[in-house]
Amino acid sequence: MSEPLIELKGISKAFGEQIVLDSVDLTIYRGEALAIVGPSGTGKSTILRIMAGLLAPDEGEVWVQGHRRQGLIEDAEDPIGIGMVFQQAALFDSLTVDENVGFLLYEHSNLSHAEIQKLVSQRLEMVGLTGIGDRYPAQLSGGMRKRVSFARAIMSNPANPKDTPAVLLYDEPTAGLDPIASTVIEDLVRQLQHSQGVCGTYVMVTHQDSTIRRTADRVIMLYRGKVQWEGSIDEIDTTDNLLIRQFFSGKVEGPIQVAG
Template identity: 75%
Template sequence: MTEPLIELKGVSKSFGSHKVLDNVDLTIYRGEALGIIGPSGTGKSTILRVMAGLLAPDEGEIYVQGVRRDGLIEDAGQPVGIGMVFQQAALFDSLTVEENVGFLLYQNSKLPRSRIRDLVKEKLEMVGLPSISDLYPAELSGGMRKRVSFARAIMSNPDNPSEGPEVLLYDEPTAGLDPIASTVIEDLIRYLQCLNGVCSTYAVVTHQDSTIRRTADRLIFLYEGRVQWQGTVSEIYNTENPLIKQFMSGSVQGPIQVVG
């Protein structure tokens, strides 16, 4: 493996009496595509938010390119930019696509509006959505909203390129999409990884078999707040691990408890 970009060591997180993450160790390496899979409610989205610095762990340590992070992302700068793509796109309904994609630059930079518009246009072209800047989220399909959220996640300030995202964290990027729209999103994830000057490293949370096969190289399986298995995509289809076999087959019979 190459250089570790994000490391979680002994990370635990609880919400009330419910322990969502339990002593998790996890590493994302530079240039890799990591898939995080497992049943619903086992801490997959929580682990992304901890990595992104949106949630602080109750226990454990987080290192970003070897530098320990204390607190949340806004508490101190970090050596690697981290972008987050949320499951429901999380766009502002009252803002246009241009205002959504350029939101951080409009709020936090001194760039003129004309320059921000050009940057927004560039990012929208990268995700295959030219000429929609003036539309509102309600006017877009689910797949288009996902792609707009990708454009927002890869936006960076050319005056401070070191602040741009080097790692992207995708939370269920194909959830709720039909198979064709899912393929578009999966191709886009790989395209952005290969694009010079954009994010070469990412982690993706998913339940969808096609997304596992088409976007991940290495996988970790979370269950009951712990990493229960890890390996390559090819290994997951051949392992005798009973948790993996039940999960991948969708069987209600096995060690994974079926709620309800």
Template identity: 70%
Template sequence: MYELENERQQNCVEEPLVELKGIRKIFGSNRVLDDVNLSINRGEALAIIGPSGTGKSTILRIIAGLLAPDQGDIYVAGQQRVGLIDDSPDPIRIGMVFQQAALFDSLSVDENVGFFLYQHSRLARSEIRQLVDEALEMVGLPGIADRYPAELSGGMRKRVSFARAVIANPENPHDRPDLLLYDEPTAGLDPIASTVIEDLIREMQQGQACSSYVMVTHQDSTIRRTADRVSFLHQGKIQWSGSVADIDETDNALVRQFFSGNVEGPIHVVG
């Protein structure tokens, strides 16, 4: 009996949070994803990299349940997903941080961060405000709840979107995300602001926010400072996967060209 229980627990630990099998997605005549297989494990920091326009953000939206693949299977915590996230809830919560922060300009930071709770919970406004203040403190932005997005820098807006992604209803522990998806979290930021965001992402992983995440990024520093494992997407397929340490050791021509910035190589520059 003990051995069976031990085996069951071991299998549970090893089961991927999310698994994509044979995923295809076509927009018009463009096959963006072509038989993509990808696993995301609990506690893992995965970066999906590759040239622009290769479907990296499309993968994030499919993982989030915002976009359905044309072919292939998606398993979330071992359970096959059918349809989109609105069709049937996943067994775990997946949060997403969009590239442009996607804040409501007409709402205060408080209303942006606590939007889901204000709309869908029975918590008192004072309780939600306290949770908002705690989330803002977590991302290093105490005391800004009454400001509006137009009053914030680009880096601050990014951090507000992080706070919104991790805020949870204490009456429903399942609201806290098990997996966060970051779409270009340091895009458009100067090197110092990028470092602040990179450090915050790691601090949130090591703290109480969310221990697993997938990130789409082009920036070398972000890849090296925030990822454990890297998957290279090109021409609709995962062409290479390895650890961050493997980046400088691999003979893969795609990876070497990507990180060197050389215009000569298998990645063709368009335009």
């Protein structure tokens, strides 16, 4: 078994009276590609934010490479870097692509402007966006903005190797994109997994069937606050689990209750 990088133990989270996560156990192993699926409102994005240290659970423990996290990521540094790609790209509209991708280095490193620009150019080249560093987010298509957010997430500081993400968390990276743009993003996710100098471990939250099948090796399904199923991509089409069968068939009838 590969090394556990992130372990969630008995994680619970509620917003008001709505229980979103209910004693969830989940382990992310080095080198794996995991997809978290389930109906809307079942805590998929919430669990990513807890992994990233952006949100604290109400109960349970988060362990990162064998160390228990205390508080949020701002309270104590994790032993490994964890990068996150947000659903809406979350770029700064007033900054250029160069400034967005290199933001953390510009703000929190002693590297020269020329050194940071070189690193930014390398990352933009990796995501297929050479030569757009002087553009602003409003000048980019939706797919290009997503790729810029990828470049920012995989940015590393050569002066501090611990800043290099060991795990990437993707929150609906193909949401709102047409099928062709989605394929570009799906291919990029896999390419980055196997790129030298980029982390090879990621967790993907998505609803899209093609994204699940083209980017994941292991799948877990969240429903009613709990992990209801876990298996490989191949097992999706052979399992007798009624939740999985309904989710991937898109049928209204079944154990998943459809909000009216």
